[in-house]
Amino acid sequence: MTTLHAVFDKARAEDRAALVGYLPAGFPTKDGAVAAATAMVEAGCDVIEIGLPYSDPLMDGPTIQDAVHRSLTNGTRIADVLRTVEGVAKSGAATLVMTYWNPIDRYGAERFARDLASAGGVGTITPDLTPEESEPWLAASKEAGIDTVFLVAPSSPDERIARVAACCTGFVYAASLMGVTGARETVGSAAEGLVKRTKANTPLPVCVGLGVGNGAQAAEVAAYADGVIVGSAFIRRLLDAPDEKSGLVAVRELASELARGVRR
Template structure:
């Protein structure tokens, strides 16, 4: 099976053809429950997300802020397994036909087995993986299996990355490049700032891949700000917080659907005046 990396590329190209950034949402698998997590992914797609990243909950999520850590903890206490992550990908993709990636730290894949993980993700219809803590120099084995199964490998660049380092990272990646808008952990911010714009400029100088910006975007105004210069806007903590704050599951699903619709409007406004 070839996987759905082509679907990912098509979703990003379709947004570009509409002169807008793509909206990419992040939600952890197994939160608030496995079924609830699947319903949440479908809800953000219903609201207008183009692509969803499904997080593989981890006990030590070093790049994630308190909101996502709280959700991961709930998922892990609920007994979430890699099989549940694959089921989330499969059911969300089958229900919507849209691209679904997995975002995970390297350790769970290493323990599970790279060949097994890539084969199962491709079979589930997954478009690829975002691997924030896998050094490019150590990624050869992963990329070989990912390529075999038609999966994208998305690497992360940061404002601290030197230009030569960015070039090394983008040369090894596929699908898109994840540009972390600021130094630090995930979470909502008052301003996404000029660092992100400069990072996108420097990253584009090294690659033809779309450059998508994450970390800190939580509302339509910020989404529009980032959409003015990026190929995609990635939002995670704001969705997770809506689910955490909701009094029940239905209210949570409504909240994330409404936020997706608001953000989808934001990414469309981003270049309207440009």
């Protein structure tokens, strides 16, 4: 099992940013998700976030909504998410789960943390869990030995950044722009400033997500962030592919392009 700590140490030693890829479990199929994520790792992703499909993804744009909807229609359950984590972790990437809070709340915080750790998962990203409500999850994660990642946004004032960062153990997720997930033509101009403000408040690595979709953007972000997070662009490749095999090729291509980007 590769830890987040090891990932960022290695990237730092190679004088580059880490590459983080996102894919929902159960998309395009249960096995297809493991295959796609494994291809992403083989082509250069250091960290994989496995999305836990949720019925009401209110901070996701149309691409992820579409993938999540297909996944839920495929009958993806939490057991499948954990199996996906297990499969992907074997590829050697540090594997996280990204999830809205309610599925964990319902499953039971301690139970989820324990089961995720057993599956080889190294932590979670929880985009709608605020520091005020985070106590049970922080305790459960600590107990299970997994990392916690929370988000900061361009709108976050410095004291809020400090508060959020204090809840993080793996890295801090900086949302590059005000908006939902999805690739954009340009990465938000607020991202660099946000990373700077975040770094002033924490020794943890800071990764930038939202709106990054190609190698040039990855290179641009890698110049100031410790990690580059890409989700919707991978999903788009899979959605646009005529079949699963060509989808894997497309995903691999994109991961290679991004991997070159973070090394520029």
